[in-house]
Amino acid sequence: MAGPLEGLRVLDFTTLLPGPCATMMLADMGADVLRVEAPDRMDLTRVMPPHDRGESTAHAWLNRGKQSLALDLKDPDSVALVKSLVADYDIVIEQFRPGVMGRLGLDYDTLAAINPSLIYCSVTGYGQTGPYRDRAGHDINYLSLAGVSSHCGRKGEGPPPLGIQVADVAGGSHHAVMGILAAVVHRQRTGDGQFVDVSMTDAAFSLNGMAGAACLAGGQEPGPESSLLSGGSFYDYYQTADDRWLSVGSLEPQFMQRLCEALGLSELKSLGLSQRPEHQQQLSEAIAEAIRQQPLSVWQERFGELDACVEPVLTLSEAARHPQINARHMVIDVDRGDGTQQRQLGHPIKFGRTPCESRHTGRPLGADNEAIKARYES
Known part of the structure; x- marks a missing residue:
């Protein structure tokens, strides 16, 4: 059975974690995702350890269900191919710093002139406006500037480095998916595409939630161990006799x-x-x-x-074996493309009529070049 996003076509110009995670979610939900990568500047997740049968586990998960097109976007022929593709695609998502796609001739205004119904999403650390628009950053920086880190952890110990990338995933990935799908609904009503600007810092700031509401409207500055949910009550973690x-x-x-x-x-x-x-x-x-x-x-x-x-508090391996996690199909086997399968994290959204499907692990760089170019360059 087809996923809920069957028929949506996505051109993915993202790298590393936030954008690829967003397009992986779209692919699981049935979208046709074509990932465009530089042939001479390999995405670090392709080589990031650990590896499973010679393939990065991060890449195999992040890019499952997608096709791979290797293009040098500084080559005019490659840019011309992208413009041909845009005429047939619904969504473009990119993760370069502001202005980079414009210098390549692939900015929203240029591509929207070819396809006015195009939805174009840019995922960046700080957004397309503001004094930090061109500044480099990572998850830990976005959480810091957004005020999140200031009220996490213990007094006298400082904020903890988290084991998950909150700003990247809960911020960049999930907000990109929400923004794109909201724009799809708008396009269904009006026929118009639009530009979607996702800042991981904006998203992290919004994650302050109740602490943010208390601070902005009530004047209560949050800090470590200062509230009911941040270690200021018996709501907490407790060590057992065996150091669990x-x-x-x-x-x-x-x-x-x-x-x-x-x-x-x-x-x-x-x-x-x-x-x-x-x-x-x-x-x-x-x-x-x-x-x-x-x-x-x-x-x-x-x-x-x-x-x-x-x-x-379970280890990740213990969590993967937990009956609740397994009952929800959060550990799945995904085809490697050679008849074998790799265990991966499942899709967290369950649909009653249009279930998600993880079709295959991440493809080799440029695996679909020949088929794509034959279709669009003939």
Whole structure:
């Protein structure tokens, strides 16, 4: 069964993580994605370790379901080919710094003159406007400038370097997909394409959520361990006897009471109902001491059937084996193109009528050059 985006055609000029992750999601949902890459400046994800059968696992995942066209965009013949392609494609997504596509003759205005219904999305660190538009950056920089890092971590320890790329993926990738699909809906109503400007810093700033609302409208500057959800309450991680960790999110009274009973701390239930910092600290210390007495396996068994918002901190391998993750088909086998399969992260959105499909792992550089050029240069 075809995916929900069957029929949409995407020209992908992105590299590394944010843009390729966005177009991978579009490809999983049925879009026809053609990735355009420089033949002499290899995307680092193609060689990034670790490797599986000689292929980067990052590249195999990020570029699954896409075709690959290797083009030197400084070559006039390559630019002419792209302009021929644009006439047949719905979406262009690029990740160069502002102005680069213009210097190549492939900016929005130029391509929209060829195809007025074209949706053109630019994903950058800081957006197309503002004093930082031309500045280099990475995920850690965007989170820092957006204020996110300032209220994460522990007092006196500084913000933690995260194991996932929040600004790149939750910011750049997901917001690009949302922006593109919103523009598709607008085009269905009006016939008009448009330019979509996605800044990873803008997106990271919006992720401040409730802390941002409290700061901007209420004047409350967030910091580490300053709020209910940032370590300022018993909502936290706790170390077990075997140096594993347990997450406790038992904020609501009914969950907090079950937590205290399971830990033998029934006499401290009233502290959980208090918003006073000293009471929250007292309860947190008691919870930490109780959890420290037993290994993770004991707590998993005790809280396994107890609805108290308490869960183990799993390793990624353990998470991949978890029955909930498997029931949701979040670990899938993807065809390598040679009859074998590679295990990958599944698509997180489930459709009742048009399920997603991960058709194949990332293709070799320029694997589809011959077929594409034969179609458009004849």
